[in-house]
Amino acid sequence: MFSNKTVNILIPIISVVLGLLSGAIIMVAFGYNPVAGYAALWNGAFGDAYFLGETLRQVTPYILSGLAVAFALRTGLLNIGVEGQVFVGWIASVWVGISFELPMIIHLPLAVLAAALAGAFWGFIPGILKAKLGVHEVIVTIMMNYIALYISNSLVRNVLTDGSDQTDKVAKSASLASDWLAGMTYFSRLHWGLLIALAMAFVMWFVLNKTTRGFELRAVGFNQNASNYAGMSVGKNVVLAMVISGAFAGLAGAMEGLGTFEYMSVKSGFTNIGFDGIAVALLGANTAFGVVLAAFLFGTLKIGALNMPTEAGVPTELVEIVIALIIFFVASSYMIRWIILRFKREGK
Template identity: 70%
Template sequence: MSNRTKNILVPVIAVLLGILVGTIIMVASGYDAAAGYTALWNGAFGDVYFTGEVIRQVTPYILAGLAVAFAFRTGLFNIGVEGQLIVGWLAAVWVGVSFDLPKVIHLPLAILAAAAAGALWAFIPGYLKAKFRVHEVIVTIMMNYVALHVTNNVIRTVLSEGKERSENIADTASLRSPFFEGLTEYSRLHWGIFIAVICAILMWFILEKTTKGFELRAVGFNEHASQYAGMNVKNNIILSMVISGTFAGLAGAMEGLGTFGYTAIKSGFTGVGFDGIAVALLGGNTAIGVVLAAFLFGSLKVGALNMPLEAGIPNELVDIIIALIIFFVASSYIIRWFIQRMSKKGVK
């Protein structure tokens, strides 16, 4: 069996095992598993409104997953996607409420501001890694907390004058559209899904079809060999983090300009950036894998909201299933060993 086939089978088996063990936990807890999964399905795809909400939830998951996956493919661990998302969200809303411009200028400007903010926030750990060999995991984790408290302060003192949230962005900076509202019975679906898919294609093209992408991956595989080959290792490390942060900042723009249309004081993290780690892990750090994993996670998250209403099952059980899926993906060595043993038996 080829490695490509194994790479496809591992996440599929991990998802099935996660659902299987989740079912056992559900039954052991005294709940009707069939009713639970029926409610989950109905909450995600039983109505056009819910389907619109699923796609809306998938949008930032794709971008957050791409941010983690791009860094990982180039040998870096960007655990700061959550912070980069938050500053991107703030920057997008700031532009959205501060300017009175035509939509053709205002919306792209707000999106670019979010991308630039995320890139700048990721530049700091990238620079420290490249110049001083400071481990990016430590710095990016700390930058998450800095982002949370700095943005809260800016919202309170600059954007809202002491209130808990900013004003709504101008319509000219919004990703929402009457077309999607009419199509999905006023769900919060917006144009951002197309931006997310374009970014997935862009990541694939950069890493697989360009010389710079080859350099970035080469540095991730072996810095010393890349330097010996004449590549600028330090610049490539910084560039990798900047591109990763750009994706994360765009994820924030999807929330600020699409889903909510404002920014508010946050008592804690949004969780989207951290979920992006799981999305990238399940997607095998590939562009198409991230899109598919984001679709799964978005469906589970939105569908779970219907489980208490229709089946009387707490939606936290879906979080357990997601955690189990991640566990089995992380234990992929065991799954690969099992697949290899089965394929050998098949040959015999």
């Protein structure tokens, strides 16, 4: 009745449906109209060209942060440091964007590359510690989130400005913003970074599924002992996986620094782009295509939620509950899988 591939596709779909249904029940329990609430969410995400542009703009960094987490998970690693890698990618892209006067054909790629390299370096540190000393990457990456946050704030105040809490805007030649896209979407902040994010999803798919190195990375993720016995360098692949994961995350920072905001400011806390990327990767089953779809869902929920208090009187916190429930059901996928497989046996 159901193939294993079908089961893997059904699990995140059922998780989303269960999350939305649970959210509707919670709305009813607290005296809100779930139909009006979800209608307001839909209108807030797709009601007009501006909201559609903002939704796609929010999807962009989610794709890249989701790819960062998914790539690490596919190679047997848990990169909790995506948030910090986003920060260093953001500050690096802005630094290049405000420090040089170059033609766009050079300046923009250079700023984007700087973000990727900064994120890659921030991923290299826990990777080399894991490979050489056996230090668990979760501990190191969590701590490095805070290091990235405070270093970025210090650089903004003491290096990129004279004590200000916000840098200048990046040069036009280093900006991902587009007057054409803004005009098409009623002056939303949609930018060309969406194309970069989609291209990176293809890169992840190609590397993991169509290259020898990708096979090695996946093999190490499945079984390090067997990979080592087969002659693969486990340590080298661990470092490489964290570097590539960090590069994806650094690019997510560039999307904010060169596209959405075009500057870097002092942050009092985390952006949650990296942490939300964990949920995006889980919902997307750690596949490139799945991550794109999951990022689209999360972008829709995040932007659409902003319209719920004004149009339906539903607090935005309920959307956070819905997202949490979706993650819960994804994490409990073994229960959904058991139910599906039971139907499969009964259908024979």
